[in-house]
Amino acid sequence: MARVELRNIVKAFGATQVLRNVSLDVDDGEFMTLIGASGCGKSTLLRIVAGLEAQGSGSVRIGERMVDHLRPRQRRIAMVFQSYALYPHMTVRENIATPLMIDRTLLAERLPLVGRLSPRRRRIAGEIDQAVRGVAELLQIEPLLDRRPGQLSGGQRQRAALGRAMVREPQVFLMDEPLSNLDASLRVHMRRELADLHRRLGATFIYVTHDQVEAMTMSGRVALMEAGEILQVGTPNEVYHRPANTRVAAFLGSPRINLLEAAVEGAGTLRLGGTALAHAAEAAGQGSVTLGIRPESIALTGDDPAGQGGLSLLVDDLEDLGHEIILHARLETEGAPAALTARLPAAAVAAARAAGRFGNRIRVEVDPASLLIFDRDGLRIPATVAPAAPAAAHPQAAAG
Amino acid sequence: MARVELRNIVKAFGATQVLRNVSLDVDDGEFMTLIGASGCGKSTLLRIVAGLEAQGSGSVRIGERMVDHLRPRQRRIAMVFQSYALYPHMTVRENIATPLMIDRTLLAERLPLVGRLSPRRRRIAGEIDQAVRGVAELLQIEPLLDRRPGQLSGGQRQRAALGRAMVREPQVFLMDEPLSNLDASLRVHMRRELADLHRRLGATFIYVTHDQVEAMTMSGRVALMEAGEILQVGTPNEVYHRPANTRVAAFLGSPRINLLEAAVEGAGTLRLGGTALAHAAEAAGQGSVTLGIRPESIALTGDDPAGQGGLSLLVDDLEDLGHEIILHARLETEGAPAALTARLPAAAVAAARAAGRFGNRIRVEVDPASLLIFDRDGLRIPATVAPAAPAAAHPQAAAG
Amino acid sequence: MSTTAEPSPLALTPVATLSVAGARIANAARLVAVHALLILALVFVLGPIIWMLTTSVKPANEIFQAGIDFMPRNPQPITNYSDAFASVPLLQFMMNGVIVCAGILVVQLLTSIPCAYALAKIRFRGAPVVFALVLLGLCIPIQVPALPLYLAFAQLGLLNTYLGLMLPFFLSVFAIFLFRQFFRSFPDEIIQAARVDGMSEFEIVWRVVVPSAWPAIAAFSVFSVTAHWNDLYWPLIVVSKDALATPPLGVAFFFDAETGSDFGSMMAAATLVSAPLIIAFLVAQRQFIQGITMTGLK
Amino acid sequence: MALAADRREAPAPAAPSGIARQERVEAASGYLFALPAALLMLAIILGPSAVVIAMSFTNYELGAIDWGWIGLGNYGEMLSDRTFWRSMRNTFVYVLIVVPSSVLLGLAIAIMVQSRIRARRFYEVAFFLPVTTTLVAMAIVWSFVLHSRIGPVNAFLQLLGFEAVGFFTDPDTVLFSLALIGIWQLVGFNMILFIAGLSSIPRDLYDAAAVDGADGWLDRFLRVTWPMLGPTTMFVVVTTCITAFKVFDTVVVLTDGGPLGASEVLLHSIYLEGFQYFRIGYASALTVAFLVFILVFSLVQAWVIDRNVHYR
């Protein structure tokens, strides 16, 4: 009952088109993450769902109900803001109580002095206090209830903001980069806490971030946005391993995926520089394709005699991250040397060094199964990539 | 000649002790990184070197010269700030020229109207312009010289700030988190550019950051600070792989290193939970030690029959980062289950899953060579760790 | 018109209750109501100013017509103005106003900017004391020290001099307060960069801080100039000669109580006297409003 | 006093030779920068104010050769002086009318203006215009606009069927008329300050309030705007108060304290006693009373508001 359906949402601010025909279905109880570069329209989309911004055209349904004409409070949603947006002059308790207070009392009862005269208000206040306590218990912020936001740490503020969002038991939680103001270690912690909360509440979450790690680790599905459009929707695994196009592939993953021009020969032999790298029947007839090689799909060629299979690289730079080493190298191709980044386990490099196989020029191999193939328009060609016939590789490699 | 030597630097702000007896030698031409958590005193130390802050006691030498009594400009240093600190109302050209202008002209010559009367000024202005151009060329910002900082992107501002620092050809560059205001991809880029610049200039760099990746990738040596003290100084490799103590080990590496209590038996058999994990003669007689296990040193147990060697884990949570998977698990030990985090290559997990070896309970093994052993006080025991005798391991594993 | 750029309690909530069309109508209605209220307030605020302008071009016999004829029937744009110039040395008054205001403003800036900078950015023990004095000074209007100042000025022969007109205002605690607020948000790192670049504190102020403080300077200038251009109290006390009279004194002299006042030329004079300020404000308003907003004045 | 502190500080416990150089340079320039202002402050504000307090205990009259200390004599006379009590009462009434009206009106206009997009600048400038006009000149305008017999406002009132009002000639209304002019000149000023305050309220808070259901303007105002404007309100109220206490120009030009002393205000009394009747001692006592009231008013307000606005 708390599905969220966006249909053909269009939004412009003045002359700038911010959302171009965005449609998205979020299932009941799903954790959907909107991810995209800064300024791509994520917040705007979220605010349209919340009713804080009116769409230019298109419609929003929340739990089978058209909500276009409803005010935020009537949409049964809650929102958590990047800045937490706690009321600085209220205690945490008052902050959390506010949505309920507004929901349950009449305007007159909320007026500064007059309000106290209402007999109903006392009863309601009791109920509300119950609810606030319940939420505080869940979030383990009971000891903080009488502090002001200014007296809280980032993580505590975060939890208070969550409490305010939860207390009305909304069908849908909207979160706009709720973790981006926290420091790294707290972020890791809150990441898991949020995922946990989602599991416990069973509500629908729509979560905005531009942090890949958050998107990858927390969400059921990810919607990747760019310039007001959704490029792909899918599970984190899908978008990472089966990106719809080069833009998605390039956005996810750090270091960035290597995108290299490759020639397609015959029945689908993919040739990079001079080397036949793999074989993909589906690419046959394309002339040339873009190969996507994740840095982690590149491995040092093992103990087989040097000169055997794989690619020969000129090492530019090594960045030692301790547990792994980022290798910046150039592919010795025929034309201009193409840059290539690889992510190598520190242990593997150490081993290779020890074996004298790690000099200025090294040989690496690419796991064909993880190769991504994109056509001229950047769209991925779903392909089962097999290793190239070893025979085919040899003569060319010598030329490289 | 441009060594920097800090001797017993002490500094307090009011009652808070910010630096406690810090000594550090930075070699001529070295890239030294100060890393530590927020508030540990990195910036304060840097500012003391610059002469922007006076130490409580202790002394600073730059290039064999005591500089305690010298003002910043006399110390032949340059500083690059986190916010770049460009003069907002001046063009890039004027920004870069300012240090030279101040250096070479008299105060009278810099006065608004009077200054123009000086004949010397014109000549000097010519020289300065030469110098500014030289720097701009090196940094490839010539086309930006006439813009104001407000009209530049983050990376461009960064380069302008570098230009201003370089133009006086200082002996020492001090940089306070110069990359932290840049977005992720630009940061990666500028990281390499800075390292490159250091190589070309050959000057001494003291670089403050709280980003491990920066520290690990750029520096010749790293000084790790905590609460106003330097915990360890060494090459990135040293501090990562041979941390002086648990604090250093815990600070570097993400996810955090696993620190687990282990019992030492006999001649140095290290026993975790019930499993004999490794053997280290140097630990003999310690009773119990703390084992440091880097998340990446944990690997899924290979194709050998289940129940064979290694540790048995209960899986709590998986965070799929695409290229790798962070595993949160509990070690099935005798007492309270100890938490363990492992970093597994996505491919390995996929393979294990395919082979049906990846359920709620999994078996992993730890590369003994990468094990770190700390004594009761948290100090690392330099040890050559060998695999435990396989025989010893078996019976206990069954008990676990 | 669906949303507003700035938050405000009256910002139109984008989505109202009934339907999209209903919401549009409700928003439009609210918009009209708000503008109606604002325009009503404008009548109160601008009415006298407009009346001054129209009266300044009315012939004498139309002015003392009972009633609410705002517009002149036979406008005579010149007569009252030339009368005004003829009967009092208005240009002289305005010139005096310019000299006095400029003198005051320059010295105020020279004294308050360094002090505000010191309070905002320099660590020295005396800072809290000086700032406490500033806060105290904020609550002491010129009328309090006026008597001793008058006596002292009489002793020093400063009555009926420009210096006498300006001296009591050479220090503006308000300026110190305002600039301090502004400078506090000026990044420390830029100042440190300047120190590393070798600038003296003095140079930092005029080379780095002042050029970035234009909005605050503009805002303060508007306050200062309007206050001193319009001040009546002090000039009334120290000036007794036409040659030194400031604009408000000049206007006050039009009061021709014995035979009733010559309203037409009085309004012409009032217009002329107010005009420079209004024009100056219109020119500086963008900076002024920006300066006020940036300073926050909190 | 800044100097004294400096001298004590200068030879600070200088650690190893010359270590605190930068700090001393900094501190020295701090004192140097504050010095001219501090001296001027002493010379033209604090010193003379102290002299006023001293003179209030004398019977000094301008030009008098023999004068002496009379202790609290002036204050005694003040307390039994009808004119003093009257100016006191009038000043208070004036402040009590002007401050709330101009603050609330300024706030209301600021809120309405701030949410305009295109018209905002126009309104800002238009409402601020009265601040830049010469009050003396505008007082003359007001004197005619509010003429009790032939002024346009009365003509309008009579058109609506009301009695003509003696704005400046009826002792019961004259203070209100002066207050009206005071409000007229202050509203734009307060509006600008409030707009500055409003612009610094984070938009997120309004959004949060909307999601929480506070989407009516009153709820938004009570829950976000008003609490967030606390510091601005404090500043505005205190400055408005001081300005209101200083009412003088309009009284001198328009009513000279009349009719029946109904518009006699403190500053005008001080001016008359000091600069017209030359009774410096007595005028000083009045001035001290004036200063005390301003200080007490400001401090009490600052304290009351301060307790309710500082959240951090």
Add this chain to the structure above:
Amino acid sequence: ADVEIEVYHAWPSHKRFHEPIAAEFMEANPGITVTFRTPGPTYDDAHQAVLRGALTGELPDVFHSGYHLLRQLSTTLAARSQIIALDDLMAAEGQEWIEANYAPNVLNLGTVDGVFYGMPFNASTPIVYYNMDLVTAAGGSADALPEDWDSLIALGAKIAASADDVDGMAYDVHAWPDDWLWQALMYQEGGSLMNADETEVAFGNDIGLRGLELARRIVTEGGMPMLDFKESRQQFCAGKLGIIFSSTAGVRRFTECSGDNFALKTHTFPVVDKENGGVPTGGNAAVILSNDAEKKAAAWKYLKFIAGPRGQEIAVLGSGYMPTNKRAVEAEFLGDHYDNNPNWVTSLNQADRAQKWVGYPGNNGVKIWRTQREIIDAVMRGQIEPQEGLDRMVAETQALLPRN
């Protein structure tokens, strides 16, 4: 070398004759420059400013003092030797010259306790101005303008009743900047301010009481609105006020402002006691405040000029004041001006009733009037009874007089 003399006078509107006179004087005396201080708003304000200047060393060289304050001014300044007695200078001009130019009662205006300090420059008496349009509309006529208070009040009442937006009359004693109109109320019944030896207030009698009652009646019966000084003048100019009492000095201004709007007519001030009653002579006398010999000589020259026939001609035509110089009415000067302008003659018609406008002894003249005025105002507004008002006036005035 050139001598500069600085002149200070009250009433900004007087610039319109002071300046042309000075211009002619300077033309005739090339070695002397005359500069003016910013005029004081009223006689009282100007007087206080000069006293202040005396104490701070900022005195003008020539000052036009209101007659009623001349006594206080000269007493105060003479004690500090800051004012010049003009007797010697007069005597040096010769008796013949004096007689040719000045009547004794005129010179008396500038004389304090037998010493001649002030050269009379302007002289005026209060007269009545009628808006004849309103008078006619109310049934009055130009030939039968009231001569006594009762009929004046009756006419005022009729005018007030004749139209909605019109008021009857204004006798602005409650708003007048000095006590001139109050003295007029006393004098017209033959009363006086002080007793003969100037120790006590003398109006604490029937005359004083009747004066206050009359003032109150003008309000209650005569249709007088309680406006302030400027407002009633503006209202008269606007044609909405039937009768106004004012100085003859305003003839010119009122004539101008009435313009085509309504017909203006002046009439003499009603006097109850035809024998002893009179009207106070308003105006001012010029005093010399500089001890510098050169300036003194130049100032004397200036005084002779402004109080001479040509100076007076300009002053009279610029205002409506009566000339203080006998020769001013000669053909060469004012000539037939009075014949052609009947409204200007009124002041001359009551010249024989002109009495000296006196001031109080001591230093509190200005403050005394502020005090009295407020009580008169309260009486006229009906807030206190005339008797009570009179008692308070007497008591409070007495308290401000010198004690000895």
